[in-house]
Amino acid sequence: MELRLYDTLSREKRTFVPLDPKNVRMYVCGPTVYDFAHIGNARPVIVFDVLFRLLRHLYGEAHVKYVRNITDVDDKINDRAARDFPGLPLNEAIRKVTEQTGEQFHADVDALGCLRPSVEPRATEHIGEMREIIERLVKGGFAYVAEDHVLFSPQAMNAANSTLPRYGALSKRSLDEMIAGARVDVAPYKRDATDFVLWKPSKPGEPSWPSPAGIKAEGRPGWHVECSAMAWKHLGEHFDIHGGGIDLVFPHHENEVAQTCCAFHRERMANYWMHNGFLQVESEKMSKSLGNFITIHELLADWPGEVLRLNMLKTHYRSPIDWTMKSLEESAKTLDDWYRVAADVAPGEPAASVVEPLIDDLNTPLAIAAMHGLRGGDVGALAGSLRLLGFLSESAAQWEGRKQQASGVDPKEVEGLIAERTAARSRKDFKESDRIRDLLAAMGVAIKDSKDGTTWEFSR
Numbered sequence: 001m002e003l004r005l006y007d008t009l010s011r012e013k014r015t016f017v018p019l020d021p022k023n024v025r026m027y028v029c030g031p032t033v034y035d036f037a038h039i040g041n042a043r044p045v046i047v048f049d050v051l052f053r054l055l056r057h058l059y060g061e062a063h064v065k066y067v068r069n070i071t072d073v074d075d076k077i078n079d080r081a082a083r084d085f086p087g088l089p090l091n092e093a094i095r096k097v098t099e100q101t102g103e104q105f106h107a108d109v110d111a112l113g114c115l116r117p118s119v120e121p122r123a124t125e126h127i128g129e130m131r132e133i134i135e136r137l138v139k140g141g142f143a144y145v146a147e148d149h150v151l152f153s154p155q156a157m158n159a160a161n162s163t164l165p166r167y168g169a170l171s172k173r174s175l176d177e178m179i180a181g182a183r184v185d186v187a188p189y190k191r192d193a194t195d196f197v198l199w200k201p202s203k204p205g206e207p208s209w210p211s212p213a214g215i216k217a218e219g220r221p222g223w224h225v226e227c228s229a230m231a232w233k234h235l236g237e238h239f240d241i242h243g244g245g246i247d248l249v250f251p252h253h254e255n256e257v258a259q260t261c262c263a264f265h266r267e268r269m270a271n272y273w274m275h276n277g278f279l280q281v282e283s284e285k286m287s288k289s290l291g292n293f294i295t296i297h298e299l300l301a302d303w304p305g306e307v308l309r310l311n312m313l314k315t316h317y318r319s320p321i322d323w324t325m326k327s328l329e330e331s332a333k334t335l336d337d338w339y340r341v342a343a344d345v346a347p348g349e350p351a352a353s354v355v356e357p358l359i360d361d362l363n364t365p366l367a368i369a370a371m372h373g374l375r376g377g378d379v380g381a382l383a384g385s386l387r388l389l390g391f392l393s394e395s396a397a398q399w400e401g402r403k404q405q406a407s408g409v410d411p412k413e414v415e416g417l418i419a420e421r422t423a424a425r426s427r428k429d430f431k432e433s434d435r436i437r438d439l440l441a442a443m444g445v446a447i448k449d450s451k452d453g454t455t456w457e458f459s460r
């Protein structure tokens with residue numbers, strides 16, 4: 001069985017050949033920790049968790065290394081810290097913001113059934129590696145110092161007569177067009193409008209570190225160089241897969257490639273570039289101003305994490321997702337059913353009908369369709385397939401119990417009402433039996449009559 005992945009750089013699905021099958025390496029850009037993560041942020045986390053699980057299935061758990069960083073130095077973090085903790089020194093306030101947000105992020109993504117990555121590096125713990133990359137870029141003539149900033153020059157990169165990739169190759173943008181289209185109000189310290197920041201001076205009170213390249217004032221890194229440094233430290237100069245949301249292709253990933261390839265004289269940074277499509281809510285772009293901005297935390301108050309996970313995976317990762325209440329309700333029903341039939345059976349090997357679409361560029365909608373097909377047949381294979389995809393973390397009783405807890409309804413009271421209804425029906429008092437049925441429905445209880453009696457369940 002052959003894994004095929006769509007690569008943003010070559011714009012085609014290619015057979016995945018790891019650099020070293022005993023050490024398959026993947027880097028995914030993680031969150032900037034300043035606020036609750038929204039449901040759009042959950043998409044790359046879930047998508048690349050599925051890929052991580054699939055790679056572990058194909059190459060063995062010990063042979064896959066997944067790195068997802070935490071960006072804990074950023075203007076947005078500084079602003080939030082000053083707003084939320086005005087009485088504290090800025091550095092202490094920043095620590096509080098990043099700690100709280102980081103813990104919340106972990107709680108959220110654990111609940112979504114995502115495995116923790118092998119390493120979760122923090123930007124602030126890799127300043128040394130960032131300085132080293134910046135020094136190399138300055139020495140190589142790809143970057144320069146101006147007014148206590150260090151800037152990367154894409155034009156110097158593309159002028160170099162070497163095997164380096166072209167700047168713009170990943171995002172399919174031409175540097176000439178970027179130059180022509182550049183804004184006029186370019187920062188005065190930039191030689192060219194397309195130059196981007198590797199290092200900048202810190203304002204008083206902001207986090208700061210000794211600067212590279214002979215700059216006396218202390219400063220802090222630009223965002224793009226953080227990922228080049230953390231990927232280098234944990235995965236090496238050249239690794240297998242780099243992932244993130246489609247919005248990161250330009251400039252973030254284009255700049256990561258430029259920094260890493262120029263610092264280490266490499267033709268490539270990652271062999272496969274993978275990007276998830278965007279998520280919108282009820283057919284609208286999610287934004288704070290439209291009032292449809294939903295955090296993972298808020299959704300988890302109403303839905304089990306696995307329902308959110310299934311809802312995300314019903315759409316192929318490269319397509320846009322429309323996140324709707326209707327679809328969530330359907331996902332909840334599907335999972336209720338799968339828990340009933342498969343949670344307590346011994347899991348078999350995942351079915352070939354499920355693994356085959358997965359290895360074809362993570363076709364999760366087809367894999368889910370195949371699982372519907374297994375439901376009436378090989379439930380052992382269904383259980384194994386669901387576990388491969390990160391479902392069935394609870395027993396059927398735990399799942400049902402949680403629903404009852406969430407509904408706040410006492411099962412004994414339900415049984416009592418059903419007995420009253422049965423009695424009403426046997427004396428042909430249909431008005432009363434309908435009244436009780438409606439009452440139960442209002443409590444969120446659905447009943448089903450059959451020749452063997454009446455069964456019931458919580459409908460969400």
Ligand code: AMP
Nearest residue numbers: 032040041043044244245246277278279
């Ligand atoms: P950010 O915190 O904005 O840097 O985003 C963290 C991750 O979430 C990145 O991989 C983004 O590409 C991704 N992301 C942000 N918003 C969305 C969205 N609406 N849909 C899908 N992915 C998103």
Ligand code: ZN
Nearest residue numbers: 029030227252
């Ligand atoms: Zn990144």
